Amino acid sequence: MSTETPAHETDTEPEQAETEVREAPVRREPDDDLPPFTEQLSQQLGGVKGVVEAAVPITLFVVLNPLLPDQMGPMSGLQWAIVISAASALAIAGWRAARRESMRHALNGLFGIALGAFLAWRSTDARNFYLPGIIQGSVYGVLLIVSALVRHPIIGWIYAVVAQGGKKEWRENKPLVDILSRITILWGIVFIVKNAARIWLYYLDADNALGLVTLFGGWPVTIALTAFTIWAVRRRMKAVDAAAPSAA
DSSP: OOOOOOHHHHHHHHHHHHHHHHHSOOOOOTTTTSOOHHHHHHHHHTHHHHHHHHHHHHHHHHHHHHHSOSEETTEEHHHHHHHHHHHHHHHHHHHHHHTTOOOHHHHHHHHHHHHHHHHHHHHTOGGGGSHHHHHHHHHHHHHHHHHHHTTOOHHHHHHHHHHHTTOSGGGGOHHHHHHHHHHHHHHHHHHHHHHHHHHHHHHTTOHHHHHHHHHHTSHHHHHHHHHHHHHHHHHHHHHHHHHHHHHO
């Protein structure tokens, strides 16, 4: 009489062991589901290259407009500043297209520069170069605050794309929704205050000061707000994860 164990019985042992390994609890660190801080910052801003490229056209206009003489050959100094600024935006977009790189940041900048250039050229008033950005920034400020008040913070949806691959699970996390709502209100207030100052300078006809506020209140402020947002969210989620075991 054979004493061999049936094959189907021996085969179940590795399967059971594998199942136990799969079901064993895995200790998660609070930041396991988040990309590194610098990676999140880079993704949101389009990297260092994206920041520089977005700043080039407006920087050229702010610098050249007060420096160029009133008339240079067939065009005025203002028109030369407009042409050079718009040409740089087109060149950056074309370079990105040729290299098959992301066009999102380049196209956003190109649209604003093109509209501002058209208004300034048509009116021969340098202030109007900044007008689309003033209107856009003011609208953004209002939308940011409203979105937070209705508990659908815009910064939260951006966070979901950058840190969670577009998933909606963050909507079920009350502490996360709370912190993102407060941060979104902060963004909205900064946008409104910044553009209120720009509107004031616009009506004072202070185009050079308006350019400087636009330049230094643009990407530097955005980078600072983005860095603060990522730091605040990570800090809050660490605190929530740390409190979870004791609450249980």
